[in-house]
Amino acid sequence: MRHKDRIKAFFTLLPSIILISIFVYGFIGNTFWISLTDWGGVGALAEKPVRNYSGFSNYIELFTGFLGGGFRQDLVNAVYYSVMLLAGAIGIGMFLAILLDNKPKGEAVFRTIFLYPMSLSFIVSGTIWRWMLAPQGGVNILPTYVGLKPFTFSWLSSNNAVLQFNWQNLLQIALYITSAILILIGLRGLFRAKPKALKFLISGAVICGLAWLAGDILPKALFMEETHGFNTATFGIILATIWQYSGYTMALYLAGFTGISQDLRDAAMLDGAKTSEYYRFIAIPMLKPITISAVIILSHISLKMFDLIFAMTGPDNGQTGHPALNMYLTTFRANDFAKGAAIAIILFLIAGTFIIPYLVGSYRQRRTGR
Amino acid sequence: MEIFSWWAGDEGPALEALIDIYKAQNPDVELINATVTGGSGVNAKAVLKTRMLGGEPPDSFQVHAGQELIGTWVKADRMEDLTPLFKEQGWMDSFPKGLIKNIGTDKGIWSVPVNIHRSNVVWYIPANIEKWGIKVPTSWDEFFAIAPKLQEKGVVPLALAQNWTANHLWESVALASLGADNWDALWAGKLAFDSPEGVKAWELFGKVLEYANKDASSLSWQQATDMVVDGRAAFNVMGDWAAGYMSTTKKMAPGTDFGWAASFGTSGEFMFLADSFGLPKGAKNRDNALAWLKVLGSREGSDAFNPLKGSTSARLDSDLSLYNDYGKSAAADLGKDRIVGSLAHGVTANEGFMNDFASVMEMFLKSRNAQMAGKATQQIAAKNGIGK
Numbered sequence: 001m002r003h004k005d006r007i008k009a010f011f012t013l014l015p016s017i018i019l020i021s022i023f024v025y026g027f028i029g030n031t032f033w034i035s036l037t038d039w040g041g042v043g044a045l046a047e048k049p050v051r052n053y054s055g056f057s058n059y060i061e062l063f064t065g066f067l068g069g070g071f072r073q074d075l076v077n078a079v080y081y082s083v084m085l086l087a088g089a090i091g092i093g094m095f096l097a098i099l100l101d102n103k104p105k106g107e108a109v110f111r112t113i114f115l116y117p118m119s120l121s122f123i124v125s126g127t128i129w130r131w132m133l134a135p136q137g138g139v140n141i142l143p144t145y146v147g148l149k150p151f152t153f154s155w156l157s158s159n160n161a162v163l164q165f166n167w168q169n170l171l172q173i174a175l176y177i178t179s180a181i182l183i184l185i186g187l188r189g190l191f192r193a194k195p196k197a198l199k200f201l202i203s204g205a206v207i208c209g210l211a212w213l214a215g216d217i218l219p220k221a222l223f224m225e226e227t228h229g230f231n232t233a234t235f236g237i238i239l240a241t242i243w244q245y246s247g248y249t250m251a252l253y254l255a256g257f258t259g260i261s262q263d264l265r266d267a268a269m270l271d272g273a274k275t276s277e278y279y280r281f282i283a284i285p286m287l288k289p290i291t292i293s294a295v296i297i298l299s300h301i302s303l304k305m306f307d308l309i310f311a312m313t314g315p316d317n318g319q320t321g322h323p324a325l326n327m328y329l330t331t332f333r334a335n336d337f338a339k340g341a342a343i344a345i346i347l348f349l350i351a352g353t354f355i356i357p358y359l360v361g362s363y364r365q366r367r368t369g370r
Numbered sequence: 371m372e373i374f375s376w377w378a379g380d381e382g383p384a385l386e387a388l389i390d391i392y393k394a395q396n397p398d399v400e401l402i403n404a405t406v407t408g409g410s411g412v413n414a415k416a417v418l419k420t421r422m423l424g425g426e427p428p429d430s431f432q433v434h435a436g437q438e439l440i441g442t443w444v445k446a447d448r449m450e451d452l453t454p455l456f457k458e459q460g461w462m463d464s465f466p467k468g469l470i471k472n473i474g475t476d477k478g479i480w481s482v483p484v485n486i487h488r489s490n491v492v493w494y495i496p497a498n499i500e501k502w503g504i505k506v507p508t509s510w511d512e513f514f515a516i517a518p519k520l521q522e523k524g525v526v527p528l529a530l531a532q533n534w535t536a537n538h539l540w541e542s543v544a545l546a547s548l549g550a551d552n553w554d555a556l557w558a559g560k561l562a563f564d565s566p567e568g569v570k571a572w573e574l575f576g577k578v579l580e581y582a583n584k585d586a587s588s589l590s591w592q593q594a595t596d597m598v599v600d601g602r603a604a605f606n607v608m609g610d611w612a613a614g615y616m617s618t619t620k621k622m623a624p625g626t627d628f629g630w631a632a633s634f635g636t637s638g639e640f641m642f643l644a645d646s647f648g649l650p651k652g653a654k655n656r657d658n659a660l661a662w663l664k665v666l667g668s669r670e671g672s673d674a675f676n677p678l679k680g681s682t683s684a685r686l687d688s689d690l691s692l693y694n695d696y697g698k699s700a701a702a703d704l705g706k707d708r709i710v711g712s713l714a715h716g717v718t719a720n721e722g723f724m725n726d727f728a729s730v731m732e733m734f735l736k737s738r739n740a741q742m743a744g745k746a747t748q749q750i751a752a753k754n755g756i757g758k
Contacts, residue, residue, distance in 0.1 A: 041722055042755050045422060046446035066749060070729035135585035157588040159736065233587070315412065316533035317587055318732025332416035334725030335442060 028348065031341045035059070040336035051338075058342035064222055071343065072167055074321040076228040078350075081238060081322065082302040088242035089298055090291065093249025098279055100250070101257040111254070114247040122244070126311025129240040130156070133312075155236035156313050156320065164229030170221035175211035179204040233319040237305075237312055244308075245301065249294050256287040292358060299354045303347055323347050371658035372402040373647070374421075375432035376414035379407065380618075384678035388484075391674060392665045399658050404428060410534075410715070422448060427650040429659040434716035435473040435483050435646040437557075441720020441754075443648070444480050450649045451478030455660065461667050464685045468709030472717055473646065481646035482667045485681035488610045488700055489712040490542040490633040490641040496626070498601050509635045510546055510574060513605075517581045520604050527581040529603035531594035536586070536731055537714040539607050543578055544571040546635030550708045557711070557718040559757015563747035572740035572747075579738075587735075599628070607633045609643070609715070613696040614680025624696040632703075640707035643715035644684060719756060726750035 035058055037051040062068045096114055100107050117125065132138035133155035140151040165173060182204030189197025211218075260283055268278045284291075306324040313320045315329060323343055331340030377385040382405075389401060406414035411432070418431055427448075433439045443449050456462055456479050462470065465483065473481055492506075499506060502523060507513040517527035530539060545553050548561075548571055555561035562568060583603065586594070595612050597603035599620060606612070613630070616622045624630075632639065647666055653659050665671040672683040677692045682700045690698050711717030716724065730750060734743040751757075 041753075042441060042445045042720065042758075044446065045419060045442060045448065047425075047448070049446075067726060067729070067746065067753070069733060130588070133588075135588060154585050154588065157585045159584075313588065314532045314534075316728040316732065318533075318729065318736065319587065321732075328416075329725055332419060333412070334722045335419075336722060336725075 031348075032345055034338055035341035035345050037338050039338040039341075040334075044335040044337060054338075058339045059346070062339070062342060062346070066224075069226055070318055070321060071323065071326055072226070073228050073231075073318060074323045074326050075346075077231065077234055077321060078303065078305075078323055080230045080234060081241070081305060082299050084238045085241050085245065085302045086295060086298050088238065089245040089249050090294055092242065092246035093294070094253050094284070096246065096250040097253035097257060100254055101283075102275070111251075114250050116247065117244045118248045118251075120244070122305075122307035123311045125240060125244055126308045129236065129243075130312045133236040133239075154233070155239070156233055158232045158235075159319065160232045161227075161229035162232065164227045167226045167228055168220040168222045168224075169215070169218075171218045172211050172215050175207055179206075179208035179211065182207065231319045233313070233317075237309055237320055240308060240312065241302070241305065245298060249298070252290050252294055253287060256290045257283060260286060296354055296358050300351060303351050371399055371430075371655040371662065372404055372428045373430050373432075373662060374404045374406075374414070374418060374428035375647075376406055376408060376411040377432065378405045381679055384675045387674040387678055388665060388671055391671055392662055395665065396658065396661050399655075399661075401662075410434075422650070425652075427652055429653040429655045430647045430649055430662050432645055433481060433648055435481050435644040436711055436717030437720045438716030438724070439473075439481055439646070439648060440475055441722065443650070444475065444477075445720075448650055449480050450651055452480060452482065452649060452663070453478045455482075455663060455667075459664060459667060464667075464669075464687060466684075466686060466704060466709055469642065469644070469684060472642070472709070472711045473644070481648035482663045483644040483646045483684040484666050484672070485645050485676050485679055486684045486700075486704060487643050487681050487715075488640055488703070489538065489643055489715060490545060490636045490639065491608065491610050491612070491630050492542075492633045493595065493598055493606045493608060493612050493616075494604060494629050494631075495598060495601065496629045498604070499629075502604070504604075506629070506631055507634050508631075508637060510543070510578065513581075513634050514577070521581070525601070526583045526597065526603040527605065528578065528583075529594040529597040529606040530579075530582040530586040531589040531591045532587050533728060533731060534714060535591050535594065535608070536735065537728065538609065539578070539582075540571075540575050540731065541641065541713045542607050542633040542636060543575045545639060545641060545710065546633070547571040547574045550639050550710050553710050557713075557756060559751075563751055564741075564744040568747070569740050569744040572734065572743045576734070576738050576740055579735075610682075610696065610700060611680060613694075617694060617696070618680065624694050630696065630699075638707055640703050640709050641712050642704075642709055643712040643717055645681075719751075720754055722754040723750055723756055726754065 034051075036053060036055060038054040038057070039049055039051040043049060062071050100111055100114075104110070134140070135154050135157065136150075139155070140153065142151070144150050182200050186197050186199075186201030186204055189200060264282065265278060268282055273281070304324060305322055306328065309317075309320055309322050309325055315325060324347060327340050327343040327347065330336045330343060375385060385403070385405075389403060392399075392401060406417045408414060411434075414432070418428075421427060422443075433443070439449070453474075456470075461482075469483065469486070470479060473479060473483060494506060502520060502525065504516045504519070505512075507516060513527070520527045530536060548556070548567055552561055552567055556563065556568070583589075583594075583597070591608055591612070592615060594603075594606050595608060595615060598606045599616065599622070610630075613624060613628075616628050617624055622628050631637070647663060649656070649659055649663065667685075669683075669685055669687060669689075672685050673689050673692055676683045676688070677694075677697070680697075682693075682697060682704055686705055688701060690701055693701065713719055713724070713727070719727070727747065727750060730743060730746045733746060734740075737743075
């Protein structure tokens with residue numbers, strides 16, 4: 001009986017297995033193949049374009065070539081976009097959810113208001129925010145209504161950058177980050193008195209020391225000095241994204257909070273917990289799965305951020321660029337299909353680093369949960 | 371028959387006028403007007419590429435005349451040579467020689483120009499110029515002499531907008547710095563971008579930028595023009611669609627409410643860009659498409675389209691009484707000036723170069739390093755086969 005069921009299930013799933021394997025995985029494979037060729041430039045759009053296998057030269061060019069500087073800044077931007085969006089949207093979303101969870105007056109109204117930005121398309125909200133953040137209008141002239149001087153911050157066009165680093169030292173920076181993570185894990189373990197903690201701590205410290213000592217001997221990632229950093233012109237875009245998505249994370253958390261049994265809260269209160277303690281020690285830890293899915297969804301959104309940037313700062317703005325935008329322009333404007341495909345694959349791999357651990361984790365959970 | 375363009379909105383009526391003429395001449399043909407909106411065709415070009423790759427070309431499509439067409443479609447052997455059509459219609463003499471040279475290669479002529487826009491124009495408000503007690507400069511040196519005075523008065527000497535307008539300004543500045551012969555030599559691959567002349571153009575551009583507004587990258591070109599109109603800025607280098615914007619949208623009279631001149635140091639030179647239609651190989655309704663191209667190149671079609679679009683007719687024999695004062699002056703210049711192609715609008719370089727140039731520009735706006743910008747430009751020129 002069970003065997004028969006399996007066969008039936010297989011045949012029911014077969015059409016989607018075939019379609020997905022062709023239209024998702026087949027095309028990913030094709031894109032990867034294109035990224036290994038030299039398809040592009042003059043004659044790229046001929047009926048039978050000439051494509052020669054060229055190995056990983058497109059990737060090497062993007063990361064270490066003279067003309068890849070724009071892409072590298074885009075990549076750095078994407079990292080900052082992701083980090084800021086995660087911190088902002090989850091922080092504000094959780095805060096709003098906690099406020100609404102305490103059932104203030106007009107809770108339903110506020111819930112709708114906070115969730116509303118979600119329903120706008122990025123192009124619409126991008127256009128609105130571009131107007132609001134215009135250098136001589138919108139937000140910047142708000143203080144004049146109360147008789148103060150207008151702000152002069154150029155939200156979208158500032159040329160300043162903070163937290164700059166030299167791309168040449170990429171390897172060294174990567175080592176520092178690794179050691180920082182190891183040391184953090186070690187300290188946490190030490191705090192909880194785990195036996196392996198010391199190992200993490202020591203290896204972290206060793207790597208850190210080596211990276212510091214061998215800084216000049218390490219191979220340079222680039223033949224020339226090239227600094228990248230957090231461009232303050234991206235503030236406006238981050239602001240708009242957080243505005244749009246904190247309502248969404250609020251809805252996620254609110255659903256989670258309402259799902260927690262009232263008994264649990266009553267019990268905590270009876271034991272003398274304050275409201276803040278209830279959230280700190282009971283509610284928020286219980287919503288870990290929700291936090292994880294929020295992180296996955298938001299990081300995904302920040303990797304696909306195209307329309308918002310396009311609407312707010314236009315296609316060729318190096319200060320606020322994003323790999324997704326770069327991919328579109330490289331492919332469909334410059335006809336450099338191979339390099340566009342390489343950028344797409346890089347984005348795909350970055351998205352994979354977020355998704356795959358999550359999928360593996362949830363798969364294991366389900367197995368053990370049975 | 372299907373025609374493919376990005377003319378909608380403000381430019382829609384001009385295209386409709388052409389379609390009306392075509393329908394009157396060819397009543398039996400069903401004409402499908404496929405438009406994909408988006409400024410200077412960003413979206414339309416992407417859609418066109420997917421259609422061509424998918425083996426479903428429209429019968430005739432809009433394209434910027436020059437290398438944007440040649441580098442992408444002619445080199446890919448996707449277009450038909452239109453020289454026979456030009457000869458049959460007597461167009462070899464109706465269009466300026468310099469124009470035909472720029473829209474063709476040694477193997478043929480590839481599209482029919484519908485309109486001409488001029489890129490190297492500087493706009494100002496005569497009343498303001500008088501109020502500030504200055505004269506309109508004729509060279510960048512004269513501009514540098516008056517610019518500090520304007521700044522003291524709190525006026526931005528030169529209004530600039532987002533990235534592509536920086537490219538647009540660059541070509542006017544570079545033309546002034548290099549001269550028309552060297553400009554042509556650059557694109558023929560005879561003069562290197564990192565030669566002393568090329569670097570000097572970048573140096574001059576860097577100096578010009580010091581007198582531009584700092585919030586440029588968040589402004590649209592209309593907002594930069596508005597700065598001049600409102601008296602917040604003195605000059606703006608922009609193509610002559612700005613004339614259409616000021617006379618139609620802002621209801622200003624050309625010549626009295628707003629004035630223009632060839633951008634500093636480029637008088638006697640006409641940097642052009644043109645919209646044109648071509649004939650892709652494998653068009654399903656080739657004869658109907660040829661009839662469409664005949665309408666576009668005819669005097670009647672050209673004079674129906676251009677006054678509505680606010681552009682200049684590419685023909686030398688257009689009926690000037692249909693155009694406003696700006697149009698008349700531009701048509702006169704087109705007849706007598708030295709004609710050179712625009713980079714920012716696809717005449718002199720292929721799409722690969724234009725795309726890479728935009729990132730070189732971003733690099734320069736950040737670093738202001740003329741030497742490096744010259745080197746980078748030379749590299750992208752080599753990579754994209756400029757002059758080959």
